[in-house]
Amino acid sequence: MENKSNCLICNEELVYSTEPVKMKCMICGGEFETTVSCRNGHYICDDCHCAKGVEAILEVCSKTDSKNPIEIMQGLMRTPAIFMHGPEHHVMVGAALLAAYRNAGGDIDLGPALKEMERRGKQVPGGACGFWGCCGAGVSTGIFLSIAMQATPLTKESWGLSNQMTAAALGEIGKLGGPRCCKRDSFVAAKTAVLFVKEHLGIEMELPEKIKCEFMRWNEQCIKLECPYFRGE
Structure with a gap:
C-alpha cells in the first residue's frame, strides 16, 4: 500500500x-x-478516485470463499487500489458483506448483487461522514442488507431491518467520534453488520478473534489509542 x-x-x-x-x-x-x-x-472527482478500487473490490468479492468480511476487506486494503481514505470504502463494506453472507449460506445471486452494490454505493459521496452526518461505511451496511433482503420503499420487514442496520452501524461509528478514518469506520460497520445479521436473520458470518489495524502510519489523523483497532480488539 x-x-x-x-x-x-x-x-x-x-x-x-x-x-x-x-x-x-x-x-x-x-x-x-x-x-x-x-x-x-x-x-x-469521486469516480476517478475510486475507479481502480471498485474494480478490485468486485473482482475479489466475486471469487472469495471467505465468510469473514473483515478478512476480505483487509486483503483489499493492503493493495494499492484502495487508498487510505475515499468513497471506494462505501462500496467495499457492502460488497465484502454480500460475499461473506453468500458464503455463510445467505440466499443471494452474488454477481448481480455486487453490481447493484457498486451502483448504489457509488451514489454516496466522499465526505458524507462529515457533511451529511452519515458515514458511507455505515450506509453501506444498510445497502448490503437492502440488497440481500430485496428491500424496496414499499416492503415491510426488509425496509425496517435495512434502516435499523444503517442506524446500528452509524451509532457505533459515531460513538468513537472523529476525525474520519475510512479503515476504522469500515471495521466498525462490518463488525456491527455481522452481529446484526446473526441476530435478525440467523446467518452466521465470521469475525477475527481480534481486529488489528495495519494502516495507522498512513493516516495523519489517526486517533491512536482512542481507536479500538489501534490496540487490536
Missing part, C-alpha cells in the same frame, strides 16, 4: 470547506461542485 491519504496528484494535504465551489477533475477533466481540494488546488 502506498501513502495515498492526501492528494493523489502531489500528496499535499487536503483542505475541506463548508461552501462548495466548481473545480475541474485533474484526471477526467469534468467540472464538479466540491468542498475538497488539496493545498495546491488539485481536485479528483
